[in-house]
Amino acid sequence: MFKRIDHIELLTAAPERAVRFYTDVLGFRERERMRIPETPAGPLELVYLELGGTTVEVMCYPAAMGIPARNTELRLGWQCLALEVDDMDGALLMLKGKGVDAAWGPVKRADYARAEIRDPDGNPIELRQWYR
Numbered sequence: 001m002f003k004r005i006d007h008i009e010l011l012t013a014a015p016e017r018a019v020r021f022y023t024d025v026l027g028f029r030e031r032e033r034m035r036i037p038e039t040p041a042g043p044l045e046l047v048y049l050e051l052g053g054t055t056v057e058v059m060c061y062p063a064a065m066g067i068p069a070r071n072t073e074l075r076l077g078w079q080c081l082a083l084e085v086d087d088m089d090g091a092l093l094m095l096k097g098k099g100v101d102a103a104w105g106p107v108k109r110a111d112y113a114r115a116e117i118r119d120p121d122g123n124p125i126e127l128r129q130w131y132r
Contacts, residue, residue, distance in 0.1 A: 007048075007055035008081060010123070015045060015060040017120045022049050022056060025098050026083065026125075031055070056081070080116070080124035088113040088129040 012018045022028040028049040036044040042063035049056045085091040088106050092115060095101075103124065105115030113129040 005054060007057045009057045009059055010119075011059045011061075012121050013060065013064075014120065015047060015058050018058050019047050019049065021120050022058070025095065025100055027051060028056065051083070080126050082126040082128055085127050085129050088115060088127065091127055091129075 010018065019030065023030060028051040031048040031050050032046075033048075034046040036046070039061070041061045043061070045060045045062060047058040049058060088108075092102055092106065095117060100117050103116045103118050105127075106113045107115070111131055113131075115127045117125050117127065119125060
């Protein structure tokens with residue numbers, strides 16, 4: 001019945017900054033841009049980014065007065081986007097070269113290594129290397 005995750009929505013007030021981060025730093029490719037002129041919150045700008053069969057839909061309501069700051073305390077709901085990497089140390093070194101430091105990690109266990117970075121809006125992105 002259920003086949004796969006179709007997409008993940010990412011709401012941002014700075015879409016071009018988000019697109020640059022996800023494409024230039026993380027290697028997503030831009031698939032499509034779209035503008036929906038009328039929604040209850042005003043015009044909606046969309047950019048679809050793909051990586052390994054997964055789509056991140058970058059969303060922006062340019063006429064919105066602002067987006068509330070992200071609450072850093074535990075909350076219900078989605079917690080982060082997680083990306084699998086081939087080489088944790090190599091990925092963190094590449095990211096550091098692009099000005100992106102790990103928020104924490106890497107934590108290395110018998111079966112995997114984990115670390116976390118943040119996108120320009122502060123959204124957590126887990127990096128995970130599986131040892132299989």
